[in-house]
Amino acid sequence: xxxxxxxxxxxxxxxxxxxxxxxxxxxxxxxxxxxxxxxxxxxxxxxxxxxxxxxxxxxxxxxxxxxxxxxxxxxxxxxxxxxxxxxxxxxxxxxxxxxxxxxxxxxxxxxxxxxxxxxxxxxxxxxxxxxxxxxxxxxxxxxxxxxxxxxxxxxxxxxxxxxxxxxxxxxxxxxxxxxxxxxxxxxxxxxxxxxxxxxxxxxxxxxxxxxxxxxxxxxxxxxxxxxxxxxxxxxxxxxxxxxxxxxxxxxxxxxxxxxxxxxxxxxxxxxxxxxxxxxxxxxxxxxxxxxxxxxxxxxxxxxxxxxxxxxxxxxxxxxxxxxxxxxxxxxxxxxxxxxxxxxxxxxxxxxxxxxxxxxxxxxxxxxxxxxxxxxxxxxxxxxxxxxxxxxxxxxxxxxxxxxxxxxxxxxxxxxxxxxxxxxxxxxxxxxxxxxxxxxxxxxxxxxxxxxxxxxxxxxxxxxxxxxxxxxxxxxxxxxxxxxxxxxxxxxxxxxxxxxxxxxxxxxxxxxxxxxxxxxxxxxxxxxxxxxxxxxxxxxxxxxxxxxxxxxxxxxxxxxxxxxxxxxxxxxxxxxxxxxxxxxxxxxxxxxxxxxxxxxxxxxxxxxxxxxxxxxxxxxxxxxxxxxxxxxxxxxxxxxxxxxxxxxxxxxxxxxxxxxxxxxxxxxxxxxxxxxxxxxxxxxxxxxxxxxxxxxxxxxxxxxxxxxxxxxxxxxxxxxxxxxxxxxxxxxxxxxxxxxxxxxxxxxxxxxxxxxxxxx
Amino acid sequence: xxxxxxxxxxxxxxxxxxxxxxxxxxxxxxxxxxxxxxxxxxxxxxxxxxxxxxxxxxxxxxxxxxxxxxxxxxxxxxxxxxxxxxxxxxxxxxxxxxxxxxxxxxxxxxxxxxxxxxxxxxxxxxxxxxxxxxxxxxxxxxxxxxxxxxxxxxx
Numbered sequence: 001x002x003x004x005x006x007x008x009x010x011x012x013x014x015x016x017x018x019x020x021x022x023x024x025x026x027x028x029x030x031x032x033x034x035x036x037x038x039x040x041x042x043x044x045x046x047x048x049x050x051x052x053x054x055x056x057x058x059x060x061x062x063x064x065x066x067x068x069x070x071x072x073x074x075x076x077x078x079x080x081x082x083x084x085x086x087x088x089x090x091x092x093x094x095x096x097x098x099x100x101x102x103x104x105x106x107x108x109x110x111x112x113x114x115x116x117x118x119x120x121x122x123x124x125x126x127x128x129x130x131x132x133x134x135x136x137x138x139x140x141x142x143x144x145x146x147x148x149x150x151x152x153x154x155x156x157x158x159x160x161x162x163x164x165x166x167x168x169x170x171x172x173x174x175x176x177x178x179x180x181x182x183x184x185x186x187x188x189x190x191x192x193x194x195x196x197x198x199x200x201x202x203x204x205x206x207x208x209x210x211x212x213x214x215x216x217x218x219x220x221x222x223x224x225x226x227x228x229x230x231x232x233x234x235x236x237x238x239x240x241x242x243x244x245x246x247x248x249x250x251x252x253x254x255x256x257x258x259x260x261x262x263x264x265x266x267x268x269x270x271x272x273x274x275x276x277x278x279x280x281x282x283x284x285x286x287x288x289x290x291x292x293x294x295x296x297x298x299x300x301x302x303x304x305x306x307x308x309x310x311x312x313x314x315x316x317x318x319x320x321x322x323x324x325x326x327x328x329x330x331x332x333x334x335x336x337x338x339x340x341x342x343x344x345x346x347x348x349x350x351x352x353x354x355x356x357x358x359x360x361x362x363x364x365x366x367x368x369x370x371x372x373x374x375x376x377x378x379x380x381x382x383x384x385x386x387x388x389x390x391x392x393x394x395x396x397x398x399x400x401x402x403x404x405x406x407x408x409x410x411x412x413x414x415x416x417x418x419x420x421x422x423x424x425x426x427x428x429x430x431x432x433x434x435x436x437x438x439x440x441x442x443x444x445x446x447x448x449x450x451x452x453x454x455x456x457x458x459x460x461x462x463x464x465x466x467x468x469x470x471x472x473x474x475x476x477x478x479x480x481x482x483x484x485x486x487x488x489x490x491x492x493x494x495x496x497x498x499x500x501x502x503x504x505x506x507x508x509x510x511x512x513x514x515x516x517x518x519x520x521x522x523x524x525x526x527x528x529x530x531x532x533x534x535x536x537x538x539x540x541x542x543x544x545x546x547x548x549x550x551x552x553x554x555x556x557x558x559x560x561x562x563x564x565x566x567x568x569x570x571x572x573x574x575x576x577x578x579x580x581x582x583x584x585x586x587x588x589x590x591x592x593x594x595x596x597x598x599x600x601x602x603x604x605x606x607x608x609x610x611x612x613x614x615x616x617x618x619x620x621x622x623x624x625x626x627x628x629x630x631x632x633x634x635x636x637x638x639x640x641x642x643x644x645x646x647x648x649x650x651x652x653x654x655x656x657x658x659x660x661x662x663x664x665x666x667x668x669x670x671x672x673x674x675x676x677x678x679x680x681x682x683x684x685x686x687x688x689x690x691x692x693x694x695x696x697x698x699x700x701x702x703x704x705x706x707x708x709x710x711x712x713x714x715x716x717x718x719x720x721x722x723x724x725x726x727x728x729x730x731x732x733x734x735x736x737x738x739x740x741x742x743x744x745x746x747x748x749x750x751x752x753x754x755x756x757x758x759x
Numbered sequence: 760x761x762x763x764x765x766x767x768x769x770x771x772x773x774x775x776x777x778x779x780x781x782x783x784x785x786x787x788x789x790x791x792x793x794x795x796x797x798x799x800x801x802x803x804x805x806x807x808x809x810x811x812x813x814x815x816x817x818x819x820x821x822x823x824x825x826x827x828x829x830x831x832x833x834x835x836x837x838x839x840x841x842x843x844x845x846x847x848x849x850x851x852x853x854x855x856x857x858x859x860x861x862x863x864x865x866x867x868x869x870x871x872x873x874x875x876x877x878x879x880x881x882x883x884x885x886x887x888x889x890x891x892x893x894x895x896x897x898x899x900x901x902x903x904x905x906x907x908x909x910x911x912x913x914x
Contacts, residue, residue, distance in 0.1 A: 014852045014853065015852065015857065017860065018852040018857055019841035019844075019852070020841075020860070021857050021860030021863050022835075022839075022844065022848040022849075022851050022852055022857060022860075022863055022864075022867065023795070023835065023836070023838075023839065023840060023841050023844070023848065024793070024794070024795015024796070024834065024835035024836050024864045025795065025836075025841070026860055027794070028797070028861065030794075030797075030798065031788075031794035197895060198859070198861070198895055199797075199799045199805055199807055199859070199861045199862045199893060199894070199895050200797070200799065200859065200861040201798070201799065246859075246860060246861075247859060248797070248859050248860070248861030249858075249859040249861060249895050249896055250859075251895065277798075279801060280799065280800040280801055280802070280805075474859060475858035475859030475860065475896045476858065476896075477858065651855040651901075652855070654855065654901070655855050655858055655896070655897055655898070655901060657898075658897060658898030658899075658900045658901065659858065659895070659896045659897050659898040660898070661898055662898035662899065663895070663898075685800070685802060685804070686800045686802070686804035686805055686893070687802055687804050691893050691895065693890045693891075693893065694885075694886045694887075694889040694890045694892065694894075694899045694902075694903075695886050695887055695890035697886055697898070697899045697900060697903065699900075700898060700900050
């Protein structure tokens with residue numbers, strides 16, 4: 001049974017990195033300097049698709065202060081990327097998007113490096129720009145990768161020309177189901193790409209000592225970055241150390257392996273430390289992690305009693321010029337256009353399509369906000385066709401505990417229905433509203449990602465603790481919460497612990513700040529490690545107190561004999577004893593929670609994201625006001641309900657939801673990448689690419705439906721960081737559609753698009 | 760062209776020779792050595808570089824260093840310390856107004872300017888007063904709470 005919890009819990013402790021961050025003493029990569037440090041700049045292609053005729057660096061190399069100039073000829077010829085390896089560090093023969101790197105320079109000042117970059121002669125012959133997803137799938141379309149068949153693809157990955165990967169999800173017989181339907185509703189939904197846009201532009205600083213390199217970098221995934229450096233430069237894993245000082249946000253944009261190898265190669269060649277700091281424009285154009293544009297066609301067959309009998313779908317997901325980590329996006333998008341609904345007959349085909357644009361990659365809940373927007377806009381159209389209230393339609397058709405979803409997974413204890421009830425009742429859905437206001441509702445879901453993860457915990461002789469973990473903190477507070485988990489196991493205070501984290505040379509492996517997985521996986525590792533120390537403490541206490549170790553409890557910083565609170569000894573006293581012999585050291589990793597088995601699943605191109613472990617559910621209800629003269633939408637109130645399992649750190653959890661909502665409002669109304677006809681970004685600046693500001697802040701309320709979940713993280717915690725980003729844009733869309741009389745079929749729903757739809 | 764100047768930052772005067780084209784942000788970070796002020800965009804859109812010049816909030820990315828000659832510059836390092844935090848700093852932490860922290864110094868400096876000018880701001884006045892500071896993590900709501908609570912404590 002699920003239950004809603006308190007809305008504003010009291011803080012238990014202040015985040016360990018907090019004092020660094022509020023005093024300005026916390027160091028980010030851009031804040032670091034090393035003696036003899038040079039500055040790097042990249043020469044970008046500046047053209048979306050072209051054959052390279054000549055790259056001449058000779059003039060650049062003679063500029064005083066220039067120490068190193070590198071091109072493809074200066075690094076090993078390695079083609080990298082997971083699943084579909086199709087990319088090199090530097091362009092070779094062909095450039096496929098404007099932000100592709102053709103050369104890198106290290107010089108004594110950033111200005112000289114830029115001067116050298118500008119002096120590089122780049123001659124090329126333009127090729128046709130592939131920028132239309134449907135046209136790119138035509139048999140005679142120009143190819144983004146002419147040698148696509150030669151790539152060493154792994155897994156069940158169907159491909160064809162500009163289709164980099166294809167997946168389908170299927171259950172029952174969609175055609176037969178559609179034939180049985182009393183009515184069929186069709187719709188097309190088109191989403192623009194958009195950006196993670198962390199406030200910190202990324203930085204990389206590399207320094208060699210002998211055959212080993214240390215790289216300080218603003219990555220969300222230190223081990224992934226390390227492996228990328230090793231793969232592309234041919235280095236052993238224990239010769240590359242990745243350290244992330246404080247990370248200024250990521251939202252998926254800093255996942256993956258980016259520019260660490262370029263800077264390491266420059267530093268090796270220059271025999272000096274080299275530092276790269278991106279401008280805001282580079283942060284928009286160069287990374288291979290941009291939220292993908294998408295076309296969704298949906299067709300749903302309904303019975304007149306309001307049940308869904310069949311759904312067919314066709315999805316084109318933009319890959320961009322290279323396949324970063326997007327190989328699983330089609331299957332994930334298909335899951336989201338199916339949505340958390342009961343339906344017996346489903347067939348959704350989804351393709352990842354190459355274009356000559358910036359590569360797509362995991363940005364906060366990849367594919368979900370756009371696909372949920374399409375699915376949930378469509379859901380309101382279904383309700384309208386039935387003349388049924390859209391919330392009632394969802395209550396009738398959304399999955400509940402024990403129901404079967406779109407690929408045949410049977411969901412155990414879930415809080416989907418409770419989320420709908422909590423979010424809509426908190427906003428008083430159905431209340432009378434002024435003429436230009438409406439409440440839109442959308443539901444969403446998102447998987448948790450179990451994986452390997454490790455941590456060490458130790459108590460020193462004074463009884464103070466250190467958590468050493470490979471996990472990465474990107475701001476969410478997930479790593480900060482590890483203190484609470486360790487402290488609870490040991491009967492200590494979170495403030496008794498410090499954390500050493502995001503350093504591949506020190507902490508055990510962790511996937512990083514990706515897939516909302518930190519608390520789920522590393523939390524489990526820390527609990528495991530802390531329990532080992534707890535056992536050591538109980539043995540020491542048993543000796544001191546002349547009791548059985550099994551009777552010792554750890555509470556309030558001391559070990560007690562159960563039932564005899566007077567017979568106790570402070571933990572620091574035990575730590576002092578232990579320090580003379582076997583130290584208080586715990587190491588944790590353990591077995592990740594299991595992925596569910598789906599007997600008879602018949603998905604084609606399975607990339608492992610159809611069977612969802614510890615699935616998270618959400619409902620957002622959004623009160624909007626529309627100015628009919630201008631098409632400007634104002635979001636007044638957002639009521640959220642989330643089933644992310646047990647909430648361990650309430651302040652951080654509420655912060656995740658509120659931040660996800662604001663990002664969702666941006667995606668709904670203002671954030672979309674605009675391109676010129678020749679494939680170049682037109683709004684690669686914060687003046688033209690509008691994030692939501694403080695002035696746009698609505699009231700945001702959140703209810704957590706804490707459904708008990710067995711195959712999950714510590715205490716039944718699921719993921720949370722991405723889920724709040726899933727349904728906000730969809731809910732706003734449904735509010736707007738009520739006021740306009742029809743859906744706005746393009747995302748973002750800018751004032752111009754809303755106004756056009758209302759005419 | 761370079762210019763010799765004395766730059767007063769957080770109560771200390773630094774004798775500097777700077778190119779006249781350099782912005783205050785780069786001089787604070789690279790010459791004075793105070794890196795708490797952040798560079799987020801370079802075109803006055805994000806507010807991460809906010810400092811006070813004679814008490815007034817300024818985007819230091821778009822303010823020439825030489826303009827600050829003869830004036831008092833206050834950066835995040837001049838506000839409070841980890842052991843003795845300014846109320847805005849303490850409330851930002853208590854309320855959960857800090858996540859990645861990159862916007863935080865600029866946000867706190869804008870809040871300090873606002874509260875110096877208006878010790879009892881309404882929620883709407885806080886929203887407008889801080890609308891030049893972008894935060895991508897928190898959704899602003901906990902920062903609103905923090906500044907509201909800090910204003911009460913300061914009064």
